[in-house]
Amino acid sequence: MHYAIISETWPPEVNGVALTVRALAGGLEARGHRVTVVRPRQSRNQVAPLGTRLVGSLPLPRYPGLRMGRPAGAMLRRAWGLERPDAVYVATEGPLGNSALDAARALGIPVATGLHTRFDHYMGAYGAGLLRGVALAWMRHFHNRGQATLVPTRELQEELAALGFRQVRRLARAVDTAQFRPSHRDRDLRAGWNAGPDDPVLLHVGRLAPEKNLALAIRAHRAVRARLPGARMVLVGDGPLRDALARRHPDLVFAGTRRGADLARHYASADLFVFPSLTETFGNVTLEAMASGLPVVAHATGAAGEHVADGRNGVTVPPGAEDAFVSACVHLATEAELRRAMGVAARRATGGLDPAAVAADFDRLLQSLALEAGHGSRSFA
Known part of the structure; x- marks a missing residue:
């Protein structure tokens, strides 16, 4: 054909x-x-x-x-x-x-x-x-x-x-489960983020633009840091909001655009994927994060609505439920064993994709x- x-x-x-x-x-x-x-x-x-x-x-x-x-x-x-x-x-x-x-x-x-x-x-x-x-x-x-x-x-x-x-x-x-996998976790990369072995790292991957609802992800990070001062947040991607966000939030890690094996290392070296967008038809990054062994916190729509089993490999909240989104991030960030178990389940859930x-x-x-x-x-x- x-x-x-x-x-x-x-x-x-x-x-x-x-x-x-x-x-x-x-x-x-x-x-x-x-x-x-x-x-x-x-x-x-x-x-x-x-x-x-x-x-x-x-x-x-x-x-x-x-x-x-x-x-x-x-x-x-x-x-x-x-x-x-x-x-x-x-x-x-x-x-x-x-x-x-x-x-x-x-x-x-x-x-x-x-x-x-x-x-x-x-x-x-x-x-x-x-x-x-x-x-x-x-x-x-x-x-x-x-x-x-x-x-x-x-x-x-x-x-x-x-x-x-x-x-x-x-x-x-x-999703390419050979490219995105937990084994790409990198201690040196985490050290570059000033994250210790037990410090939870929240990750967002995507365009830094108004439609991504990044204020909610940052609010969740602030709530986590109030409980765990060593927590870090890494933003992978670029876009029109980057400069303003960097000025306003100098403690965040702005990793810029990453591709291939480098992107896979960034996923696997984090601990929790936060995805607050309400405008996605899907959100491929959700599957990439799951394949990398990360539990996901997201609104129950797009890829999260289709593939995240709430309470098993991540947490989904109703669209617009911002307080619930923040609470879920805090809960998973502070419960290391639960977070790791969900990460294993997230990886397993991508096996047939x-x-x-x-x-x-x-x-x-x-x-x-x-x-x-x-x-x-x-x-x-």
Whole structure:
């Protein structure tokens, strides 16, 4: 089969969408399919890797370092007219994604879309709450032009269906349990954080931006330190709030962006993962933390709602229950044996989240769309 994947973001950009889409593309290739990736050019002299089409790009407002693709409908219609994909996956709703969706529809190519970001929820975090309805209407219009909208949780599948999104299908997420594992714990790294062997380290991994609700994580850390003065908090990631947070909270450890084995060491060297965001469609970092042997404290939504068993491998609280969130962090930080037992259970819970299995499900879904449209051949192995 020949699949085309369109995404406005791609590694080395560090975000959940980029990493998820790259993993899906790699999984399809590992299954023997031809995959053409269409994405924005990230630097002026960038050379397109084999199997990739680069298009012009523009800076993404409020996200320094990220770029969105320019519309490329004419180019895609020409390219797909010569080499027609069996199915198209549009991962992002930007100008490039919208033009790709239009091109696929014009040529009668089956197309699935991915809903990775709740832009309607972001509106409030950026002082534009009155535009939530407009954002939701645009998202619904965009995704309903495809044959399927892929989401990572049953909760989101049901919510979007109730909001008028059609053909919403769940595609689970996976985690690389070989990369993220407790054995990467590093005493020297902890020493660099001024954390002793028995000092609990609270970890947050993600963009330092308004939509991440970081004030709640910091409030939880303050409550923990009131009980355990040696406790530390490490923030992995970068973003527009970093400078202001660093000035206001000089005792926090700002680790910046981390990748690969270095990121895995940061996870495994902490003791408790705190994730206060209320805007995630999923939150891959939750699974990465669990695979690294960390119990999770989070709101009962996204990945936490799907994979954290409350009281067994972490604690989930109702969305917006800030006092309960803080209390859970204090409880786990002060109960070392319970925290370690939950960490073992968290690691165990990720054992079946195999990237190859997710790629197979993605393959089957795209093939089913191709067959419904009369394209492609049956090979659901």
